[in-house]
Amino acid sequence: MIAEFGRQVRAEWTKLRTVPGWVFALLVAAVAVIGLGLAPGMSGSCGTRGPGSECKPPIGPGGEMVSDGLYLVAQPLAGDGSITVRVATLTGAIAGEHGKRPGLVPWAKAGLIMKASTTPGSAYAAVMLTGSHGVRMQSDFTGDIAGPSDSPPRWLRLTRNGDRVTGASSADGTTWITIGTVRVAGLPSTAQAGLFVASPDYTATAGGPFGLSGVESGPAQATATFDHLARQGQWTASEWTGTRIGGPGNGGPFEHQDYQRSGDTFTVSGSGDIAPLVTGAAGLGVSITQTLVGTFLGLVAIVVVGALFVTGEYRRGLIRTTIAARPRRGLVLAAKATVVGAVSFVVGVVASAVVLAFGVGVLRSHGVYVLPAGTGIELRLVVGTGLLLALSAILALAVGAILRRSSAAVAGVIVLVTLPYLLAVSVLPLGAAQWVLRFSPAAAFAIQQSATQWAQVDNVYAPAEGYFPLPPAAGLGVLVAWTAGALALATVLLRRRDA
């Protein structure tokens, strides 16, 4: 049985490699993926305006790229200690196309922070009141613990004990609720402790006719008033120092950030976000996924080969010879699927590996900031692109065996795989787009997602920006299910029908 299958696979491999048109189409697929991946379709301003214009986001304690923009009013705190304050008010302004208008973004932050230094990217722990996500305890850019969902006025307290920092909140200053305790390994013995205010850019989908142009975003600023400030521990300085860390680029509408003190009341204005860096509307640059757009074009060529690999036999009558030679029809289909799947997998892996090796360099040389992804993610993208092409080829093969017509199989599979994605990134509203990308074979493109979706960062997490509703493996699983279903039906029909 196994030997027979091996012979069958070899026979099918001989058929595939001796049809010049199919070999040509497979080469076209590889060239399409590589060519579109290396074509400089983008340009940016990073590094193109002389020294100093390079985009170098700070690196957080975990090694990831972060944004670290806030206004800090702090003093050095030596060793253990605590700081308590009441956030009296929290308001904000956003800058749109028609100038500034009042508005507080959901992740605007105002509260207490203990930070290693004023260097962007340094370790920290903070407890804060947010625009519309209640009280939060956050640390080292990626940590986020939810507290009570309250609005100002609200009391906050941050307590340091060694490398552990505890955040607590209170409605009246007497009954305290602990939100959480985090370990901040990067906190030196003397840390900067005090008040901070930050406000990430606002993002909104304007519902335009096309996904991408429908995204609206712009800088925002938050202003908080603090009072009832109390400290415990060894505070070495007597005066508070206001420092602007990072934040939006020079010349932005919220260039002026400051703090004022009148008696016991501090008024602090800040802009920027203290969070992991994202790509797209609320972030910087693109993810490496964008270099793999040629997969769509390569897929079309692969689908044509996959369908013709079986329908061609029906047209020429070769199928009768094939079945006469190998009467086990299920094995015939399995061998064909193995051969066309393996070849497509190799095409996808080789082409995407070339793109990832060189495409990022091309983008960077054109001034586009490309968010680095770990080796594990790059490996997933390469293997995933191979699997995507292999599964599409087998799906086309199965549909071809069901319909026995190459034209209908080619059109059907291309429509099933590309049209849902196209509609999702162009005309469909976000809800419908995500629904489509959960159930159609196009869900499998999730395997190519390289950007991370963070709950504590507001961004347009839409398919058009490279964010898929399903996790990578689950998305690919949807295509596996479609392919397995089609293959099962094809096997049943091949056995029952006369050839």
Place this chain on the structure above:
Amino acid sequence: MNALRSEWTKLSTSPGTIWMLLGIVALTAGLSAASAATAGCPAVDGCAVDPARTGLIGVQLGQAVVVVLGALLLGGEYGTGMIAVSLAATPRRTSLLLAKAANLTALVAVSGALGVLGSYWFSRLLLPGRGYHLGALTEPMMLRAVGGSVLYLVLVSLLGLGLAATVREPAAAIGIALGLLYVFPIVTSVVSAKHWKRHLEQIQPMGAGLNIQATVNLHGLVLSPWAGLGVLAAWAFGALIVGWLLLIGRDA
């Protein structure tokens, strides 16, 4: 004239034709109805979405069947060897191609009109309930969107015919046509360099051609509605001319 009649006989007696024509009508009207029934207004400050595009979106699905119909009309004959018989009966190859194009135009015009009018009827019924206003057919812009969508489908079918005459393998012709229609806009969507993006949007057959459906924000289009349809016509007739030159220039 005889070529026209013999082509009509072939088309009308081939069992797949009627299914494809029904498919064009059903898929076009079906997707449009689904879109109209689920359309929403995500923006706080009013809908920026074009109701005509939303209501006629099914054209983007129906065109796949139109491509298959156009590609099989000639490409299918190469697969079965029928092409030799056709050319023996109609030795003037130009007449053969013209007869096929004329029959195809007539069939797609009728089925496309049914699909597009069905889309319009569903949208007119469903969109007002979703907060949109869809104009009456007597309004010039609405008439242009509906009539233009039918012309769009006819041009797409001619693109399929021209590509089939060029590559002689219907599956490859369908792959190329659908790649042009569906993948071109996907590739364009990741291009961020503004002038490149604009040029690509102006030359892609589907994106430019569907400008004919625009009824709002006309000055924001990369091409005017009729110029956009002209781009698709250039693709379709370009493919037809290349196919025609190859058809008269090489053995079948």
